[in-house]
Amino acid sequence: METRELRYFVAVAEELHFGRAAQRLGMAQPPLSRAVAQLERRLGAPLLTRSSRSVALTPAGEVLLAEGRAALAAVEAAERRTRRAGAADRPGVVLAVKAGASAELLAKLLDAYAAEPGAVPVEVLLCAVGEQGPALRDGRADVALLHLPFDTTAGLDTEELGTEGQVAVLPAGHALTGRTEVSLADLDDLPGLPPPRWSGPGGRPAGPGPEVRDHAQLLQLVQLGRTYTVLPESVRSQLPEGVVTVPVRDAARVTTVIAWPPHSRSRPVADLVATALRL
Amino acid sequence: METRELRYFVAVAEELHFGRAAQRLGMAQPPLSRAVAQLERRLGAPLLTRSSRSVALTPAGEVLLAEGRAALAAVEAAERRTRRAGAADRPGVVLAVKAGASAELLAKLLDAYAAEPGAVPVEVLLCAVGEQGPALRDGRADVALLHLPFDTTAGLDTEELGTEGQVAVLPAGHALTGRTEVSLADLDDLPGLPPPRWSGPGGRPAGPGPEVRDHAQLLQLVQLGRTYTVLPESVRSQLPEGVVTVPVRDAARVTTVIAWPPHSRSRPVADLVATALRL
DNA sequence: CCCGGCGATACCCGGCGGGTATCGACCTCG
DNA sequence: CGAGGTCGATACCCGCCGGGTATCGCCGGG
Structure with missing residues (x-):
């Protein structure tokens, strides 16, 4: 199996649409259809069920999607690490x-x-x-x-x-900031202070909170009074002005x-x- | 990077000889040379240092050999598992x-x-x-x-x-079989009873002992009085005739x-x- | 019932992967 | 010291395959 074929299959499996997958791959749709069909022949197992209206994964397709992603990551890793090892200004x-x-x-x-x-x-x-x-x-x-x-x-x-406890990070002046300790339940459904939503494939359930991708963004939003969060104690060393921490009694270490x-x-x-x- | 290129490079890197590698790959030497040179160009780093008498790996080549083997294993895994998932008589x-x-x-x-x-x-x-x-x-x-x-x-x-201790497995009648317990030192350099050598890439240091690939072979050789070994206690449940076990005091669990x-x-x-x- | 969207098919072309022949470097040995 | 042998690189050719465009067939919806 060539990585090219794997890339093609993964694109189709992710898009569940030959046209969009071809676009993403920067190629025309017919050779993509052909390549996937050929891969199926070589593997001796159908990977997709196609109707003229929809594309779905077979069980074998599910397996190849998961395993193929891992394999492609491994190949990319080999390539990147080799490039770095050969670079003159190697970090x-x-x-x-x-x-x-x-x-x-x-x-x-x-x-x-x-x-x-x-x-x-x-x-x-x-x-x-x-x-x-x-x-x-x-x-x-x-x-x-x-x-x-x-x-x-x-x-x-x-x-x-090492391990550490977690603290709630709240905008200064918030009602809970007077407490010496809070519980997760106390933080649930704070009026006017929605929890943040982590961006990325992990999960971005629709909701009121702002979307963040790292701690720095998060702290800034807390500072602005737009959200609160629960983070490891060690963030204390780098809090901006206007945010306050309160230990959370029952947060996971x-x-x-x-x-x-x-x-x-x-x-x-x-x-x-x-x-x-x-x- | 295509898996074909990776396979070619790994073959050359393992053989350190273009001719033998080409033979192993079932192809002629010139296209192999060309493919590897092309891979080096694409990666922007030399992978091999060639003289007309010898081939050696550069640091980048070392990296690609290690990473490439892992990547090829991942691709093979994807292929094999998909085949199995699609097979009618799936185990x-x-x-x-x-x-x-x-x-x-x-x-x-x-x-x-x-x-x-x-x-x-x-x-x-x-x-x-x-x-x-x-x-x-x-x-x-x-x-x-x-x-x-x-x-x-x-x-x-x-x-x-779970964990268990280990026992020495000896031919019946051996001097040590009377003991209720032995130490690893007791087993060192037994006259006329060399330790076995495990086959495989792990290491096959030249030595007097017979070469074995699994426990069954090993037990048979002990039975024949050709070697001794130290194995987990649980082998006791399936010892052949003519072998005796003695607990080893200081063997790793x-x-x-x-x-x-x-x-x-x-x-x-x-x-x-x-x-x-x-x- | 016709239109539009989508995947498959038909067909063509250019490049690339693979082959053979040969070169050039270098080691070995008489 | 020169001849032969070994080994990788180069030159050159060919056939196939991966990619393109045009088009078909199916099917769902307005």
């Missing part, structure tokens, strides 16, 4: 972090690692919420800081770096982990992990 | 186990799962030592039983099923885990794992 290693999260830990880690013998330049890739895993899987990054239970570590090797792709044989990544564990 | 799920290991657990697991509502047929794939991980990664299997610390779980999701590919969304795999955890 020794790319570290992915959620924008605005673990700022203190990150600063300490970068300092400590830079002091190591044999340290290479570290490029920091600031990601939207939940993007660090995919960035690692498709080769945009070599190592990442993730936060459980929010991020998924499936398919990654990890080491635990957040575990920060450092993660890397399982077959990574890179010395800098190993050093970075070792350094993080010593902090 | 619902393929379970990989080291041949001869965890026999009792395996029997209980298969029985218990078969009794579950919604159980599908389970095909058991008996693997050579250390082959379950690769089988899982390239789609020959959907779920596997692994034994830590021998097998590697990198890149797999796992659940622990073995942990049996059930593992599956991280992006598996298969219901039967989830059920199988849940059943295993209830045992």
Whole structure:
């Protein structure tokens, strides 16, 4: 199976429409139809059920969509990492972090690692919420800081770096800011203060709250009195003016982990992990 | 990057010889040279340093060899799993186990799962030592039983099923069989009884012992008085005539885990794992 | 009942992947 | 030191396949 065929199938499976998929791929519809039909012949199994009005996935198609996405990510990762390894101005290693999260830990880690013998330049890739895993899987990054239970570590090797509680982040002056502690129930349905909605494929259920992609955006919106949120305690070190935190009694504890792709044989990544564990 | 190019490069990188690689790929040498050169141009980085007498990998080449193998395994996995999902006589799920290991657990697991509502047929794939991980990664299997610390779980999701000690397995009548317990040191350099060598890429250091690929072969060789070995206690349930076990005081404890590919969304795999955890 | 949307089919063309022949570099050996 | 052998690169050719346009057939809706 060639990656070209896989890309074609994935596009059709995602669009469920040959015309749109062809457009997305920058090609005409007939060769796309033909390529997919040929893939089905080669695999010996129908992947799509077509009527002249609609396209749907067969069970085999569902499998190929899931597995194919993973395979394409692996191929992209190979390509990107090779390009980086061959580049003259190689950033020794790319570290992915959620924008605005673990700022203190990150600063300490970068300092400590830079002091190591044999340290290479570290490029920091600031990601939207939940993007660090995919960035690692498709080769945009070599190592990442993730936060459980929010991020998924499936398919990654990890080491635990620590856990912390969570605090509610509210606009200054809000009624709850007088409390020494709140519960999640207290935060439910605050009048005039809707919770934010995380952008991205995770889920964007329609609702009143503003859409955000990272912590920095979120804090700014809290500052403007447009939303509230619950974040790990460590955000306290970088709150803007006009926002207040209150510990949340019953929020899940957040575990920060450092993660890397399982077959990574890179010395800098190993050093970075070792350094993080010593902090 | 196309999988064809990747296959070509991996073949050359493994052989370090264009002629042999071309032969392995079933093609002539010139188009292979050209394809690799073209790949290097596209990636913008040299992958190989060639002299007319030898071929060697550049750092970028090393990266692409490692990443490319993983990517090719992912593509193969996609293909194989799709084929299986589309096959009429689909074996619902393929379970990989080291041949001869965890026999009792395996029997209980298969029985218990078969009794579950919604159980599908389970095909058991008996693997050579250390082959379950690769089988899982390239789609020959959907779920596997692994034994830590021998097998590697990198890149797999796992659940622990239990731990056990290890016993020395010796030919009946051997001097040590009278002992109630031995240590690893006692087993070192037994006169006339060399340790076995595991076949496969793991390592086959030259030595006197016979080469084996799984527990069944190993037990037979012990029975014949040609070697001894140290295995998890659970092998006791299936020893042939003429072999004796003695607990090993200081051997590492073995942990049996059930593992599956991280992006598996298969219901039967989830059920199988849940059943295993209830045992 | 006709129109419009959508996937499949028919057909054509150019490029690319694969082949053979040969070159050029370099090591080995007499 | 030169001849032969090994090995990768180059030159050149061909057939196929991937991509294009034109069009058909099916089917649902106004």
